[in-house]
Amino acid sequence: METQSLIYLFVGASFALYIGIAIASRAGSTSEFYVADGHVNPVVNGMATAADWMSAASFISMAGLIAFLGYDGSVYLMGWTGGYVMLALLLAPYLRQFGQYTVPDFIGARYYSKAARVVAVICLIFISFTYIAGQMRGVGIVFSRFLEVPVDLGVIIGMGIVFVYAVLGGMKGITYTQVAQYCVLIFAYMVPAFFISFLVTGNPVPQFGLGSTVADGSGMYVLEKLDATLTDLGFTAYTDGSKAMIDIFCITAALMVGTAGLPHVIVRFFTVPSARDARKSAGWALVFIALLYTTAPAVGAFARINFVDTVNEQSYADAPEWFTNWEANDLIAFNDRNGDGVMQYRSGDAFAGAPVFTEERGASGERLVSNDAAEGENEVYVDRDIMVLANPEIANLPGWVIALVAAGGLAAALSTAAGLLLVISTSISHDLLKQTFRPQITEKGELMAARIAATAAILVAGYLGIYPPGFVAQVVAFAFGLAAASLFPAIFMGIFSKRMNKEGAIAGMVTGLAFTFLYIAYFKLWNPDANISANWLFGISPEGIGIIGMVINFAVAIAVSRMTASPPIEIRKLVDSIRVPRGASEPSDH
Amino acid sequence: MSDEQSQAGDPQNGDTSATESAYWRANIRLLSILMSIWFIVSFGAGILFRPFLDQFSLGGYPLGFWFAQQGSIYVFIALIVIYVRKMRKIEHRFGLDDD
Numbered sequence: 181m182e183t184q185s186l187i188y189l190f191v192g193a194s195f196a197l198y199i200g201i202a203i204a205s206r207a208g209s210t211s212e213f214y215v216a217d218g219h220v221n222p223v224v225n226g227m228a229t230a231a232d233w234m235s236a237a238s239f240i241s242m243a244g245l246i247a248f249l250g251y252d253g254s255v256y257l258m259g260w261t262g263g264y265v266m267l268a269l270l271l272a273p274y275l276r277q278f279g280q281y282t283v284p285d286f287i288g289a290r291y292y293s294k295a296a297r298v299v300a301v302i303c304l305i306f307i308s309f310t311y312i313a314g315q316m317r318g319v320g321i322v323f324s325r326f327l328e329v330p331v332d333l334g335v336i337i338g339m340g341i342v343f344v345y346a347v348l349g350g351m352k353g354i355t356y357t358q359v360a361q362y363c364v365l366i367f368a369y370m371v372p373a374f375f376i377s378f379l380v381t382g383n384p385v386p387q388f389g390l391g392s393t394v395a396d397g398s399g400m401y402v403l404e405k406l407d408a409t410l411t412d413l414g415f416t417a418y419t420d421g422s423k424a425m426i427d428i429f430c431i432t433a434a435l436m437v438g439t440a441g442l443p444h445v446i447v448r449f450f451t452v453p454s455a456r457d458a459r460k461s462a463g464w465a466l467v468f469i470a471l472l473y474t475t476a477p478a479v480g481a482f483a484r485i486n487f488v489d490t491v492n493e494q495s496y497a498d499a500p501e502w503f504t505n506w507e508a509n510d511l512i513a514f515n516d517r518n519g520d521g522v523m524q525y526r527s528g529d530a531f532a533g534a535p536v537f538t539e540e541r542g543a544s545g546e547r548l549v550s551n552d553a554a555e556g557e558n559e560v561y562v563d564r565d566i567m568v569l570a571n572p573e574i575a576n577l578p579g580w581v582i583a584l585v586a587a588g589g590l591a592a593a594l595s596t597a598a599g600l601l602l603v604i605s606t607s608i609s610h611d612l613l614k615q616t617f618r619p620q621i622t623e624k625g626e627l628m629a630a631r632i633a634a635t636a637a638i639l640v641a642g643y644l645g646i647y648p649p650g651f652v653a654q655v656v657a658f659a660f661g662l663a664a665a666s667l668f669p670a671i672f673m674g675i676f677s678k679r680m681n682k683e684g685a686i687a688g689m690v691t692g693l694a695f696t697f698l699y700i701a702y703f704k705l706w707n708p709d710a711n712i713s714a715n716w717l718f719g720i721s722p723e724g725i726g727i728i729g730m731v732i733n734f735a736v737a738i739a740v741s742r743m744t745a746s747p748p749i750e751i752r753k754l755v756d757s758i759r760v761p762r763g764a765s766e767p768s769d770h
Numbered sequence: 771m772s773d774e775q776s777q778a779g780d781p782q783n784g785d786t787s788a789t790e791s792a793y794w795r796a797n798i799r800l801l802s803i804l805m806s807i808w809f810i811v812s813f814g815a816g817i818l819f820r821p822f823l824d825q826f827s828l829g830g831y832p833l834g835f836w837f838a839q840q841g842s843i844y845v846f847i848a849l850i851v852i853y854v855r856k857m858r859k860i861e862h863r864f865g866l867d868d869d
Contacts (some may be wrong), residue, residue, distance in 0.1 A: 235845060246839075251835060251839075252837065253839075254816060254817075254835075254838035254839050257838070257839050257842075258812045258838060258842050258843070261842075261843045261846050262808065262812050262842065262846055264850070265804075265808050265849050265850060266808075267844050268850045268853060268854075269799070269801055269804060269805065269849075269850070269853055270805075373821060377823065388829075389832040390830070390831070390839075390840075391828065391829035391831045391836070392829070392830055393830065393848075401829075401830030401833070403830055403831065403835070404830065419824065419832050419835045425818070427819050428817055429813060429836050431819070432812065432813065432816075432817065433813070438813075443779045448792075455856070456854075456858070456861075459850070459853060459857065462850060463847065463851055463853075463854055464848035466846060466847050466850060467847055470843050470846075470847055472809065472845070473843055474840055474843055474844075477839040477840065681858065746845055756790060759790070759794055759797075759864065760781055760790045760793055761861060761866050
């Protein structure tokens with residue numbers, strides 16, 4: 181069968197599976213809709229958490245980022261996994277012991293304040309929408325490349341699918357579709373990785389392949405060869421990286437704490453039967469995530485080697501087919517500066533900015549760009565996002581592997597989008613309506629409100645996917661930085677300090693949030709030209725500043741709480757009941 | 771990590787009972803040890819001491835680079851597994867398990 185027919189078959193079959201599961205496990209009560217009734221097995225929940233967590237960015241972009249960043253890419257690997265240690269040890273079991281539905285539920289109850297709850301809801305909605313816009317765009321791009329439809333139509337198809345299982349199934353439906361999506365995405369990621377590792381090193385296990393010798397008879401190790409090749413071309417060595425140590429440190433920390441504070445991840449631990457299961461479940465989640473995360477650096481390194489080998493000093497006329505395919509998709513460009521028709525890949529930019537293609541073709545048949553010139557000798561522009569998607573083509577793998585990667589990329593993007601939609605709709609129907617503005621609402625009314633809110637959230641997300649506001653790509657740092665600077669400290673102190681009171685927590689959240697928001701917005705939105713390391717506070721980039729926001733949050737909260745009255749006795753009892761297990765409690769009905 | 775007052779008191783006044791605070795202290799001790807390892811492996815071996823560790827190698831991996839891209843992740847998993855096991859023992863010791 182042709183590759184294109186295989187793609188239709190794989191993608192169609194996986195979607196039929198997700199929708200079937202969603203219909204079979206649809207929610208009948210608010211408890212099922214919010215937390216799947218709190219009866220999910222910890223291993224199953226770990227798998228669902230992994231799918232929830234691994235987005236289009238993890239599946240499609242991360243290996244590409246690492247391929248081009250080398251050592252600097254470690255911030256994502258350690259940051260996005262280390263956060264699970266914090267979750268398992270510092271947050272998840274206690275939040276499960278607390279036993280309600282949402283993160284704002286905990287903050288509202290622990291700080292005996294509707295204001296604190298509303299601040300938490302605002303943080304949550306802002307974090308989730310920032311994140312979801314990128315996911316919907318990712319869905320659209322994968323659809324357009326593999327199903328040959330326009331990006332906008334791709335987004336609309338994605339909205340339809342998410343609608344079925346998020347609105348109908350709620351948390352219960354999402355949990356089981358996410359399990360299926362995890363299986364699809366991990367299989368799709370591992371198969372080409374095994375092939376490529378075997379081709380490059382002779383060792384099919386990518387985690388070991390990265391530490392092995394190259395199978396070209398030279399006897400050099402993969403990383404040795406990569407370092408030598410890249411330094412010859414004027415890049416920094418792959419294993420060295422070029423970011424300042426303090427920045428690496430802060431970005432890693434911000435991603436870890438941000439991961440631990442992201443509401444759609446935390447809420448997954450409300451769905452298991454007990455605190456003990458929450459610990460276990462966080463461990464399983466990390467095992468399932470680590471499978472992909474320890475493979476990604478190998479995929480990245482192999483992709484970089486293959487890319488240099490097949491492109492550099494190759495005449496454009498003999499360029500491999502994948503090169504011209506992605507050039508047709510605007511993601512690769514060849515700027516023949518010296519007019520020799522041969523592609524020189526070097527350090528530096530091929531031209532200024534992202535390519536703006538003209539309708540004309542150059543002497544060798546390459547697409548011409550109208551960008552301004554850049555310094556240096558590099559002639560090849562390549563978008564980092566293509567690495568995972570193009571890898572099977574670069575390594576000449578069979579058509580069914582390419583079809584599998586298409587289905588995997590969609591599974592990754594759709595599962596994360598669904599998880600985010602659910603926390604948004606839950607927050608609106610539960611925290612804002614039931615707990616704050618309309619406490620007399622019936623169970624049935626609340627469930628209806630949750631479904632309406634989910635529908636509205638999908639429409640907004642789809643709109644953001646079709647008309648991505650220019651800033652979305654610039655502000656991924658927002659989601660993690662804000663989660664680190666606002667939600668994490670409030671939850672952490674709510675568990676570990678009995679003295680923390682409502683005044684301290686609110687003051688901390690507001691100052692941490694404001695500081696982080698202003699710092700990122702200044703460098704990313706208002707004055708992007710100033711975004712260079714010389715202007716940064718202590719040399720910390722906007723991606724890492726959330727950790728300073730977190731420190732400010734802690735400092736302000738502790739200072740303010742010492743100057744104001746202790747929390748009431750009921751709160752001290754509440755904290756005790758969270759800390760000490762007295763048998764697993766059911767999520768309370770309220 | 772905690773500003774906990776450790777003396778036992780009357781649960782009716784929101785104070786912690788003796789067993790509960792002993793349980794909590796055991797938990798905090800375990801947490802402190804595991805979180806220190808978490809910090810040393812990732813921020814220590816993977817970042818602060820990477821240039822030093824990179825002079826050694828593990829197969830084809832410079833050691834610091836290995837910690838940053840592979841090793842720390844394996845250690846993270848081990849930390850959670852140890853935590854789950856040790857907590858079950860602590861719960862058992864204080865008679866707080868319900869099995």
